[in-house]
Amino acid sequence: MKEVKVLRLGHRPSRDKRLTTHVGLVARALGADGIILDEKDPKIEKSIIDVAGRFGGDFSFGVEEKWRKLIKNWSGKTIHLSMYGQKIQELESELRKITDRLLIILGSEKVPGEVYEIADYNVAVTNQPHSEVAALAILLDRLYEGKKLEEEFDGELKIIPSEEDKIVKEKD
């Protein structure tokens, strides 16, 4: 894939601050290139850009209120994550062959019905109700076949894996 962006729909700054922040941080940590919200939220922008600034990597933050247009005009493929979709385990080998740009669409509570029609794929990570944060994590882990867990971000701060301690290394 050339570029992977995550579009978070139905974000309500009053309610979804922490969940949308988690969506953004998971997108970054597991290999996406940026997140796009459908509504401005300077607090979330700040927390995500702040993590990316300290821990490294290129990760973009954008806002697009005209999200229908964004999906329809996306030059590449679009995957909508939903518990109503097709099983990820049956689609993942096809999805891994995508060489184009990829837009992953994540709703918050209820997603307008038209999203199901305009997305190229509706994909379910289990057909059980759980969490868009978890669905995104498993989709990315499987799309990249686990390789993004090895990624180095070359940031100012780096955590050194440890059996019992919390070790943070600062760049010289």
Add this chain to the structure above:
Amino acid sequence: MKEVKVLRLGHRPSRDKRLTTHVGLVARALGADGIILDEKDPKIEKSIIDVAGRFGGDFSFGVEEKWRKLIKNWSGKTIHLSMYGQKIQELESELRKITDRLLIILGSEKVPGEVYEIADYNVAVTNQPHSEVAALAILLDRLYEGKKLEEEFDGELKIIPSEEDKIVKEKD
């Protein structure tokens, strides 16, 4: 594994309602047998039990304020998920060999240092800051080698995977 429980530490009913609900639903959907909170929260209990009631499966909800004792006396193995831990990709084959009961410990913001010492394993899903919901999902997906995505829950409601529609089947 005989039984897998998730212990959610540092839950604050005022702030963490939705994130902890996501933790519980992910635990259920991806193969754990129950969640234990370190503080009572009847609203979360109700939402998780409600989903389990409608969508099926056995999933327990518990509260244990003396969580240190719970971890120390756990008859089985304990895994603490933390971005400071050892890489999951290096530990997972060892973790899959656990035949005992398993307790997965998830913090919210800051986790007391002693948790790192009393847990059998400190495991990181990337050494980047992201989300305990995502870390739990990937740990369970890898522990079960994807098999829980095939699980049938035999509930009153069942979602039929679909390319474009939302199909919910009710039990006769």
